Amino acid sequence: MTATKVLRSLLHELRLASQSPGKIKDSLAARYILAQYKKYETTDQQLCKARDEAIFLGQTYLTYLSSLRKYNELYKEYHGSGERTVKETADLVGFKLPTDPK
Structure with a gap:
């Protein structure tokens, strides 16, 4: 993943x-992430180990945020909110209850 894709994905997860919603510009986390990306920005002529580390750290945070969501x-x-009926439990796991012909 490129640095731009990681940054966009991170900002998307922060927005979620x-x-x-929609107001992450004022977020302290978003400002910190943008500052870190600007700090480790490199040109094509430079080889920077810290930039690769920054991308890896961004991917790690992205994985954490998406997994948490x-x-x-x-x-x-x-999550249960007390006792469930047999029908609710069957619906939860994808089973159908047999019907009694009368």
């Missing part, structure tokens, strides 16, 4: 995690 979605969906 933000309580006020997915975990919270799964937790909300499957």
